[in-house]
Amino acid sequence: MDDAALKSAAADLDGASLDAAMRALGRAARDGAEALRLATPQTRTRAIAAMATRIRVRAEEILAANATDLRRAEANGVSGPMLDRLALNPERLEGIAKSLEVVAAIPDPVGAEIARWTRPNGLDIARVRTPIGVIAVIYESRPNVTADAAALCVRSGNAAILRGGSESFHSAQALHAAIAEGLADAGLPASSVQMTPTADRAAVGMILAGLDRTIDLIIPRGGKSLVARVQAEARVAVLGHLEGLCHTYVHTGADEGKARAIVLNAKLRRVSVCGATETLLIDSAVAPRLLPLIAADLVEKGCELRGDLRARSLVPAMKPASDEDWTTEYLAPILAVKVVDGLDAAVEHIETHGSGHTDAIVTEDQAAADAFVAKVDSSIVLVNASTQFADGGEFGFGAEIGIATDKLHARGPVGAEQLTTFKYVVRGTGQTRP
Amino acid sequence: MDDAALKSAAADLDGASLDAAMRALGRAARDGAEALRLATPQTRTRAIAAMATRIRVRAEEILAANATDLRRAEANGVSGPMLDRLALNPERLEGIAKSLEVVAAIPDPVGAEIARWTRPNGLDIARVRTPIGVIAVIYESRPNVTADAAALCVRSGNAAILRGGSESFHSAQALHAAIAEGLADAGLPASSVQMTPTADRAAVGMILAGLDRTIDLIIPRGGKSLVARVQAEARVAVLGHLEGLCHTYVHTGADEGKARAIVLNAKLRRVSVCGATETLLIDSAVAPRLLPLIAADLVEKGCELRGDLRARSLVPAMKPASDEDWTTEYLAPILAVKVVDGLDAAVEHIETHGSGHTDAIVTEDQAAADAFVAKVDSSIVLVNASTQFADGGEFGFGAEIGIATDKLHARGPVGAEQLTTFKYVVRGTGQTRP
Numbered sequence: 047m048d049d050a051a052l053k054s055a056a057a058d059l060d061g062a063s064l065d066a067a068m069r070a071l072g073r074a075a076r077d078g079a080e081a082l083r084l085a086t087p088q089t090r091t092r093a094i095a096a097m098a099t100r101i102r103v104r105a106e107e108i109l110a111a112n113a114t115d116l117r118r119a120e121a122n123g124v125s126g127p128m129l130d131r132l133a134l135n136p137e138r139l140e141g142i143a144k145s146l147e148v149v150a151a152i153p154d155p156v157g158a159e160i161a162r163w164t165r166p167n168g169l170d171i172a173r174v175r176t177p178i179g180v181i182a183v184i185y186e187s188r189p190n191v192t193a194d195a196a197a198l199c200v201r202s203g204n205a206a207i208l209r210g211g212s213e214s215f216h217s218a219q220a221l222h223a224a225i226a227e228g229l230a231d232a233g234l235p236a237s238s239v240q241m242t243p244t245a246d247r248a249a250v251g252m253i254l255a256g257l258d259r260t261i262d263l264i265i266p267r268g269g270k271s272l273v274a275r276v277q278a279e280a281r282v283a284v285l286g287h288l289e290g291l292c293h294t295y296v297h298t299g300a301d302e303g304k305a306r307a308i309v310l311n312a313k314l315r316r317v318s319v320c321g322a323t324e325t326l327l328i329d330s331a332v333a334p335r336l337l338p339l340i341a342a343d344l345v346e347k348g349c350e351l352r353g354d355l356r357a358r359s360l361v362p363a364m365k366p367a368s369d370e371d372w373t374t375e376y377l378a379p380i381l382a383v384k385v386v387d388g389l390d391a392a393v394e395h396i397e398t399h400g401s402g403h404t405d406a407i408v409t410e411d412q413a414a415a416d417a418f419v420a421k422v423d424s425s426i427v428l429v430n431a432s433t434q435f436a437d438g439g440e441f442g443f444g445a446e447i448g449i450a451t452d453k454l455h456a457r458g459p460v461g462a463e464q465l466t467t468f469k470y471v472v473r474g475t476g477q478t479r480p
Numbered sequence: 481m482d483d484a485a486l487k488s489a490a491a492d493l494d495g496a497s498l499d500a501a502m503r504a505l506g507r508a509a510r511d512g513a514e515a516l517r518l519a520t521p522q523t524r525t526r527a528i529a530a531m532a533t534r535i536r537v538r539a540e541e542i543l544a545a546n547a548t549d550l551r552r553a554e555a556n557g558v559s560g561p562m563l564d565r566l567a568l569n570p571e572r573l574e575g576i577a578k579s580l581e582v583v584a585a586i587p588d589p590v591g592a593e594i595a596r597w598t599r600p601n602g603l604d605i606a607r608v609r610t611p612i613g614v615i616a617v618i619y620e621s622r623p624n625v626t627a628d629a630a631a632l633c634v635r636s637g638n639a640a641i642l643r644g645g646s647e648s649f650h651s652a653q654a655l656h657a658a659i660a661e662g663l664a665d666a667g668l669p670a671s672s673v674q675m676t677p678t679a680d681r682a683a684v685g686m687i688l689a690g691l692d693r694t695i696d697l698i699i700p701r702g703g704k705s706l707v708a709r710v711q712a713e714a715r716v717a718v719l720g721h722l723e724g725l726c727h728t729y730v731h732t733g734a735d736e737g738k739a740r741a742i743v744l745n746a747k748l749r750r751v752s753v754c755g756a757t758e759t760l761l762i763d764s765a766v767a768p769r770l771l772p773l774i775a776a777d778l779v780e781k782g783c784e785l786r787g788d789l790r791a792r793s794l795v796p797a798m799k800p801a802s803d804e805d806w807t808t809e810y811l812a813p814i815l816a817v818k819v820v821d822g823l824d825a826a827v828e829h830i831e832t833h834g835s836g837h838t839d840a841i842v843t844e845d846q847a848a849a850d851a852f853v854a855k856v857d858s859s860i861v862l863v864n865a866s867t868q869f870a871d872g873g874e875f876g877f878g879a880e881i882g883i884a885t886d887k888l889h890a891r892g893p894v895g896a897e898q899l900t901t902f903k904y905v906v907r908g909t910g911q912t913r914p
Contacts, residue, residue: 169874171876304910315912415907427906441904455889458903467887475738475865479869
């Protein structure tokens, strides 16, 4: 079934025909995956660059579709940050095209040799990166994710099945038309990046069931409830992060200037990102001197502080923190503050209450930094830097599809390289096993 | 709860007390995991070497426990290869101790830097190997797996929860006592390698449920039905292989001598291993010349052949193959044989009927070898070598806990390195994000 047929089939879908359309989409993605896997790196690069070009060519149409989405969303009572994330304008659309060009410039990971060695019997063994296959990405009503996810999947040789939030349906369809043209421009099947043909929520359940085993991996990208639902219901492997409950620990050996700058940035640069610090741990040996300064910086910028008893004895204006505050991902200008006695107490708090996402220590004491790095088992552990660096772009990955807090396969920012698996290629000269 | 307490608690377990004992075991394993993770590589090496020593010291006791298991198994009607796999003797026990020493000599993967780079803003980013945490290994009644799994988990810094087949209960308990002593000799908590305290099958269900989220990964090691049950029921990540439906493809450009030696070895060296070839694909251009020779070699060694029409026209003594033969993992001296027209037809057959485990091509034609390697997406792809090389030891990993056919995290032989994950360590000098 080609793309045009899929779309016309999607015009009016009851349950049975949606089911049939989704199964067809899975089969088409499986075929697309093979074409992408066997394509040259240059072809994948050309496809991503052509997507950017086609988005620019179709700008007017995409913006019109987005205007339709915005009108309907407002009519449905969507407002504030959600409406803002849905909105496109010529500048933002150009930003989307540019970010595709960034992904086109990332080294292609497929076929790269990760390791190679020769056995005493002469067998030559290579571990070689290969695509995972078909990746389904389920995300919120953010048009830019449609383009980013498509580009990262193509860069890593994987076919994609995209399912955006229903509020962004028309924008996503318009962007997808440009993406499909870009693929065709490079001689790749348009079916290698698929978009669910309907805003019907039933399509999500079908994806979670695996579409007749055509899906190899599901990546939920969105809020905690979306990720939790996908992790609970999926009958396919899931790569996701549940939450970023990040800590910054100001150690006895902290430099005052660095501590103040890092805490302020870690909490307030953007409060809504998963790398934002949610709890400040400050060592009791430096709290009397540093906490009042750090608190004043934060309060001046509009941050609410919730402290334990000792923190409040040093900064009486602080609200009291409840047990719940230590496990709350605020994603808001609120910071929980706790005074701890030494590095091990800080590590213990992080292990008990953290989410294994990103945690930082501020210290000039090399031994303390080394101990923190060794003991804290989070996907990203920082020394003397803001937790807001938890981001694929900041790591040099060009783009990311999310930050994994699972322990298997990939941890931390998931870029093109993390969207691959590997196989072993063994070259012999007739060896048989004794 | 220490080990002695766990064991006395296990003496008489009803449902509620088994549940309590298993939860305690999970918590103890979690604590043991932290100790193992923070131990030095030298400590882990010492622990594994001490396990070998303690097994030698306790040899008499272990063999007596094994004799009990054997008596009961025979009384229960167990016989043949199953009974043989359960049986220990002084020589086999020494083999187990020696294989622990091999694992003790494997480079310790924990803390190894996989990659390191510096960002333009001066942030120094390292990707560092870390243990996964607590790994539950569920296996059949094979005493050697108790020792191998314990050693590989310790080598990779992971705590282990071991659950062997009920027929091997006493042997496993006796081996576990030696393992626990070895851990203690190196100053590690004995709780970092746990053994389920009962042969009760209900314990498996509790492990599959995750023991209060104390288990990070379950590895089923055994037959297809065990792996299928674990994959279907586990509420924790699973790393397993379902089956090894391996192919050897004799291409037009095959060397006659290599083709004959490789097919004979790939099928018959050991028929019960997952890397044994189950289907021979032979190119129609060379089949008239080579198939009668290959068939004669196999038949002489007692192998039954089941061929498609064209194969049978060349070797009339062959039985006819049914559709089911192309998807059967015989694990027996039986080989399915199909004549194919060219490399793409061979690849297509492998993709349709294979299990993504191990597949080989025999050819002197470099371009054909390259095409086969690129097109076949199995965890191990071989050129001019026997599929029976699909084995962690043969790959130089020292030991393996199984061969993964999943696509995520690890593929192929799973050794100590594949039992680790990684974290990012980011070292800054006060960087904040603009």
